Amino acid sequence: MHRFANPAQFNRLADAILPWAIGAMVLLFAAGLYTAFFASPPDYQQGESVRVMYIHAPAAWMAMFIYMVMAVASFTALVWRHPLALLAGRATAPLGAMFTALALLTGMLWGKPMWGTYWVWDGRLTSVLILFFLYLGYMALWQSVEDEEKAGRAASILALVGVVNIPIIKFSVDWWSTLHQPASVIRLDGPTIDGSMLLPLLLMAAAYQAYFIVVFLWRMKLEINRRKLAVARQAMMHAPVGAE
Amino acid sequence: MSAGQQTSMVSVFTAIVRRDVRLAWSQGGGSLLALGFFLIAVSLFPFGVGPAPQVLARIAPGVIWVVALMAAVISIDRLFQADFEDGSLDDLMLAPLGTFGMVTAKVLAHWLSTTLPLAIMAPALGVLMNLPDGAYATLIASLLIGTPALSLIGSVGAALTVAVRRGGVLMLLLILPLYVPTLIFGVGAVDAAVSLTDPLPHLALLGATTLIAAVVGLFASTAALKLAME
Numbered sequence: 001m002h003r004f005a006n007p008a009q010f011n012r013l014a015d016a017i018l019p020w021a022i023g024a025m026v027l028l029f030a031a032g033l034y035t036a037f038f039a040s041p042p043d044y045q046q047g048e049s050v051r052v053m054y055i056h057a058p059a060a061w062m063a064m065f066i067y068m069v070m071a072v073a074s075f076t077a078l079v080w081r082h083p084l085a086l087l088a089g090r091a092t093a094p095l096g097a098m099f100t101a102l103a104l105l106t107g108m109l110w111g112k113p114m115w116g117t118y119w120v121w122d123g124r125l126t127s128v129l130i131l132f133f134l135y136l137g138y139m140a141l142w143q144s145v146e147d148e149e150k151a152g153r154a155a156s157i158l159a160l161v162g163v164v165n166i167p168i169i170k171f172s173v174d175w176w177s178t179l180h181q182p183a184s185v186i187r188l189d190g191p192t193i194d195g196s197m198l199l200p201l202l203l204m205a206a207a208y209q210a211y212f213i214v215v216f217l218w219r220m221k222l223e224i225n226r227r228k229l230a231v232a233r234q235a236m237m238h239a240p241v242g243a244e
Numbered sequence: 245m246s247a248g249q250q251t252s253m254v255s256v257f258t259a260i261v262r263r264d265v266r267l268a269w270s271q272g273g274g275s276l277l278a279l280g281f282f283l284i285a286v287s288l289f290p291f292g293v294g295p296a297p298q299v300l301a302r303i304a305p306g307v308i309w310v311v312a313l314m315a316a317v318i319s320i321d322r323l324f325q326a327d328f329e330d331g332s333l334d335d336l337m338l339a340p341l342g343t344f345g346m347v348t349a350k351v352l353a354h355w356l357s358t359t360l361p362l363a364i365m366a367p368a369l370g371v372l373m374n375l376p377d378g379a380y381a382t383l384i385a386s387l388l389i390g391t392p393a394l395s396l397i398g399s400v401g402a403a404l405t406v407a408v409r410r411g412g413v414l415m416l417l418l419i420l421p422l423y424v425p426t427l428i429f430g431v432g433a434v435d436a437a438v439s440l441t442d443p444l445p446h447l448a449l450l451g452a453t454t455l456i457a458a459v460v461g462l463f464a465s466t467a468a469l470k471l472a473m474e
Contacts, residue, residue: 133421
């Protein structure tokens with residue numbers, strides 16, 4: 001793992017992956033959006049509104065997945081002092097917040113015609129809202145401490161404390177039987193969803209994953225270059241007069 | 245570890261607890277402020293929603309719990325900060341007790357001095373809010389079980405923001421979301437008592453939340469404090 005601690009090596013790896021990831025992302029989004037909006041049947045109960053689900057459910061999975069990535073990065077940063085792990089956590093947080101917001105917003109838009117209300121305080125909605133707040137808190141903490149190293153490690157501690165929320169989100173629909181439906185894809189006895197609807201769902205999930213990889217690598221490269229710039233600037237400021 | 249060392253650890257621990265409790269209640273301490281806030285903020289609600297007894301009874305458990313939460317939060321941002329500013333935090337961390345023991349002592353002191361009095365004062369506010377007679381025992385029980393979690397989770401926020409200038413608002417942002425499970429089960433218990441159902445499951449879950457907060461909170465605060473003092 002420490003092989004990738006070298007930023008130059010990481011950059012090379014990222015440059016090798018990026019073209020493939022971008023290609024996969026474009027293809028998956030095209031296929032996913034086409035099947036979601038045109039090549040899949042309307043639901044017998046929900047009608048066309050079911051198509052919101054293809055945007056909504058994968059976004060919600062990503063919201064949790066990215067939090068776990070952030071938590072693992074935080075753990076790695078705190079325990080092994082891995083230099084890139086702090087940057088990785090920082091790079092993931094806005095993406096996670098974005099997917100969480102997307103899941104919340106599409107859920108609200110779906111909820112209005114289906115449940116008759118944009119928002120209910122049920123277990124799933126509430127715990128996802130808390131997830132959104134945790135992302136905001138993580139980013140706020142990064143922003144507020146001047147020393148970047150310390151800011152990152154403080155934010156990492158917060159990220160690890162917030163992991164408690166992830167199982168609550170996952171099992172909230174089983175613990176509190178409320179408006180949000182229970183899992184129909186990721187469950188022990190296999191998916192209970194029809195194949196014609198499962199396909200666009202999985203394609204969209206894969207497209208989101210590809211998007212995450214692309215933007216994550218971009219943001220990592222950006223962070224590394226920003227770091228390099230800061231170091232170079234500092235070196236220039238502290239260089240003896242006439243050294244140029 | 246010899247018996248003598250162990251006694252000295254215990255005496256350091258109790259010394260920190262006593263010192264913090266005394267400071268919290270002395271001139272410039274935060275406990276009276278928190279209690280005053282608790283009283284005034286709750287008594288604003290009858291003005292806000294109108295004095296109709298049924299309405300007040302319906303919202304009483306929630307209002308009392310939410311305001312207790314706020315009172316805990318506004319008092320806890322000084323948990324480490326005052327000692328950080330005058331430098332005594334360094335001494336406390338170097339004491340034979342270690343950082344973890346010191347954090348535990350300070351959290352215990354915050355609970356004894358500030359959040360426990362909130363629980364004791366709550367019945368009086370229940371009267372103001374027209375809480376049904378059968379719910380008082382559960383209100384006190386839920387606050388007794390839940391308030392340690394407020395101090396424990398709050399200490400994480402206090403430790404994370406100890407070196408941040410104007411960290412108070414940031415701390416609110418960090419810890420209020422983490423208070424939600426405590427709030428849900430605390431209010432759930434009192435609501436159950438109001439509607440004459442069994443509050444015990446809620447109290448058990450509340451206890452579980454507090455225990456998780458104890459395990460996660462103390463370690464996280466210790467780590468955060470060590471980080472800030474580097």
